Amino acid sequence: MSSPRLFPIALLSLFHCLISAMAGNFYQDIDILFGDWRSQILQGGELVTLSLDKASGSGFRSKNEYLFGRFDMRMKLIPGDSAGTVTTFYLSSQGPTHDEIDFEFLGNSSGDPFIVHTNIILQGKGGKEQEFFLWFDPTKDFHLYSIVWNPKNIIILVDEVPIRVYNNWGIKGVRYPTDQPMRMYSTIWSAEDWATQGGRVKTDWSKAPFTASYMGYNANACVWPSSSSHCPSNSTSPTPGTAWQNQKLGVKGRNMLRWAQKKYMVYNYCTDFRRYPRGVPRECRKSRFM
Numbered sequence: 001m002s003s004p005r006l007f008p009i010a011l012l013s014l015f016h017c018l019i020s021a022m023a024g025n026f027y028q029d030i031d032i033l034f035g036d037w038r039s040q041i042l043q044g045g046e047l048v049t050l051s052l053d054k055a056s057g058s059g060f061r062s063k064n065e066y067l068f069g070r071f072d073m074r075m076k077l078i079p080g081d082s083a084g085t086v087t088t089f090y091l092s093s094q095g096p097t098h099d100e101i102d103f104e105f106l107g108n109s110s111g112d113p114f115i116v117h118t119n120i121i122l123q124g125k126g127g128k129e130q131e132f133f134l135w136f137d138p139t140k141d142f143h144l145y146s147i148v149w150n151p152k153n154i155i156i157l158v159d160e161v162p163i164r165v166y167n168n169w170g171i172k173g174v175r176y177p178t179d180q181p182m183r184m185y186s187t188i189w190s191a192e193d194w195a196t197q198g199g200r201v202k203t204d205w206s207k208a209p210f211t212a213s214y215m216g217y218n219a220n221a222c223v224w225p226s227s228s229s230h231c232p233s234n235s236t237s238p239t240p241g242t243a244w245q246n247q248k249l250g251v252k253g254r255n256m257l258r259w260a261q262k263k264y265m266v267y268n269y270c271t272d273f274r275r276y277p278r279g280v281p282r283e284c285r286k287s288r289f290m
């Protein structure tokens, strides 16, 4: 008789394969946007590399549009000298009054830390920047960067640590993105006039091409347009009933957010009193950590 234990183990590893296969195949999930050969889908669709040289950056975007979801990407940033470069992973709708939720990684000279620049752009208006250092070297390994976007709040996470939350407070005059479907975008481009140490450190083009790697894209999200009871009317979730739809920060999440913001935040529009001499934006008055 065969061992009764073998079967479940075999089954488990089969499930494991199915799940990791589902966790994104770039051939199925994305379109290359620009950059020709500088964007490459490799390893049977598991890896994308984006490169930047003096002539061009590169980028890709999701085939699908989504209205709410959790978006995960594993990224390994440009090693060595990355001054003047910006590597991104973001959500955006289209047009002049678009909404956008940004992760931008500002490069630096060799050995100096990247800055994670986050922004939320609503109806074409930005100005809600928060910036962070990371608590690890993002060029050594792949790390998980996530955006949770549901009707109640936006949560931006690094390796499951929430670094930023933007709430749908319902304050008069404070917007929240609820009605424009977004695509996921990932790009690499040059911003040597401002990205590194305020623009003082320029790109060393002799080190080009600069290359970042992307893996494990997973959109657990409501695809637009379609219909399902788990998603807003006119969109559908491939994985019904998942946690992101009601996700907000609990006690543990708030503690982690406080930790990240106390130790690693380098800029917060909410405390930029020079920029807002007549008072910071209204949503900033709600909570110290957000």
Ligand SMILES: *[C@@H]1O[C@H](CO)[C@@H](O)[C@H](O)[C@H]1NC(C)=O
Binding pocket: 106, 107, 108, 109, 112, 113, 114, 115, 195, 196, 197, 198
């Ligand atoms: C680059 O390194 C310098 C020096 O450590 C630091 O002040 C700066 O914030 C870092 N990041 C960027 C993007 O300039």
